[in-house]
Amino acid sequence: MNTLADDDALLAAMAGGDRAAAATFVRRHAAAVTGVAHHVVRDRALAEDIAQETFLRVWRAAGTFDARRGNAKAWLLSISRNAAIDLVRVRRAAPLSPDSVTDLLSSQVALSAPDDQLVAEADALEVRRALERLPEEQRRAVLLAAVAGRSAAEIGAIEGIPLGTAKTRIRAALIRMRDALEVEARRGL
Secondary structure, eight states: OOTTOOHHHHHHHHHTTOHHHHHHHHHHHHHHHHHHHHHHHOOHHHHHHHHHHHHHHHHHHGGGOOGGGSOHHHHHHHHHHHHHHHHHHHTOOOOOOHHHHHHHHHHTOOOOSHHHHHHHHHHHHHHHHHHHTSOHHHHHHHHHHHTSOOOHHHHHHHHTOOHHHHHHHHHHHHHHHHHHHHHHHHHHO
16 A cells, blocks of 8 residues: 555555555554543553554444545544543542541541540531532532542543533532531531
């Protein structure tokens, strides 16, 4: 297969089982495919694995490519992006339970007196209750941000949602928690 062949011709040859066409196609697009995957997963080794999976998918589906619907590179890069998103979804961080958050909060406080321990436990219990009252998607977002230290962009990728939605969930959760904790504080006075 001629290395100057266009992508459409390479895909057609790949559909017919031409390994030389596949090798040319991979060499031509490996960097772009890996770059798209890396943009989603932020891990070079993982992006390279996704690139391999992408080219395997392309090899299997080369016969389904229709040049009338778009160009080959756009089709290839969308496969790469989807493979990366699929992996992120599979590896989605499990949400922490309120008990886990309470344990984390309690273990980070250096206490000197038994009264301080009681106050810290009461505060942790209030935070736990406020977390339990949040809708599941808001609870996951705020825990990923506050406990796991994830950015809104990372939360968006993990949850498979737009960046703006991730920011909204975090902000809404924090507002609800603040309001709930203020109510608890007024009750305690």
